[in-house]
Amino acid sequence: EPEVTQTPSHQVTQMGQEVILRCVPISNHLYFYWYRQILGQKVEFLVSFYNNEISEKSEIFDDQFSVERPDGSNFTLKIRSTKLEDSAMYFCASSFTGQDGQFFGPGTRLTVL
Amino acid sequence: GESVGLHLPTLSVQEGDNSIINCAYSNSASDYFIWYKQESGKGPQFIIDIRSNMDKRQGQRVTVLLNKTVKHLSLQIAATQPGDSAVYFCAENIPGVGTALIFGKGTTLSVSS
Numbered sequence: 001e002p003e004v005t006q007t008p009s010h011q012v013t014q015m016g017q018e019v020i021l022r023c024v025p026i027s028n029h030l031y032f033y034w035y036r037q038i039l040g041q042k043v044e045f046l047v048s049f050y051n052n053e054i055s056e057k058s059e060i061f062d063d064q065f066s067v068e069r070p071d072g073s074n075f076t077l078k079i080r081s082t083k084l085e086d087s088a089m090y091f092c093a094s095s096f097t098g099q100d101g102q103f104f105g106p107g108t109r110l111t112v113l
Numbered sequence: 114g115e116s117v118g119l120h121l122p123t124l125s126v127q128e129g130d131n132s133i134i135n136c137a138y139s140n141s142a143s144d145y146f147i148w149y150k151q152e153s154g155k156g157p158q159f160i161i162d163i164r165s166n167m168d169k170r171q172g173q174r175v176t177v178l179l180n181k182t183v184k185h186l187s188l189q190i191a192a193t194q195p196g197d198s199a200v201y202f203c204a205e206n207i208p209g210v211g212t213a214l215i216f217g218k219g220t221t222l223s224v225s226s
Contacts, residue, residue, distance in 0.1 A: 004156075031212055033212075033213070033214075035214075042202065042216045042217065042218055042219060043157060043202065043204075043214075043216040044216070045213040045214060045215065045216075048211060048212055048213055050212075055211060055212070056210075056211035056212070056213055058213070091156050091157070095212065098212035099145065099206075099212065100162075101147060101159045101162050102147070102159075102214060103159055104149075104156035104157045104158070104159075105156050106155055106156045107155070107156045
């Protein structure tokens with residue numbers, strides 16, 4: 001069964017450093033998403049991406065964040081200058097039509113020291 | 114079985130019981146809902162979805178009920194098994210706002226054998 005994959009599973013970085021989180025969405029899906037989950041809290045939407053551009057973003061997704069689909073399979077989230085409060089699980093998700101189920105990857109645990 | 118009238122953060126049941134997990138959603142315009150299961154250290158796993166033109170939808174051992182009058186969603190799990198132990202989230206999509214999912218507070222289901 002096709003699934004969303006994410007790398008790395010765990011990323012530790014120093015405050016102020018740049019990180020890139022990588023995702024490979026399900027191959028025939030057209031809509032891609034990043035969500036985050038701070039430990040013990042609910043999942044929060046960050047950004048959605050369709051047709052090679054951002055279609056919507058939340059207040060969390062400020063200028064420090066960017067997304068890119070560098071090739072036909074990868075979807076990345078970059079945080080330019082990490083803060084302590086960026087520590088969370090980051091989940092990538094994909095959907096075929098955007099109006100159907102979103103399927104999530106296993107997540108990347110980001111720890112900012 | 115267990116029946117929960119309001120959202121509770123935890124639910125403990127015996128193996129073989131039926132479980133009911135409740136969710137109050139935020140927006141009366143929401144027209145698509147998904148239940149996710151999240152096991153410790155993993156990403157949300159799609160269980161079942163329902164659109165607002167339906168009141169009930171059944172899957173394998175799971176049933177989702179939608180009450181639009183009171184903005185309430187429930188997930189029923191029949192013959193609960195230890196492997197069902199996880200955190201369960203409901204998520205909604207608001208049409209016209211985009212394809213982002215808004216997640217509710219999770220309910221931790223603990224199944225003892």
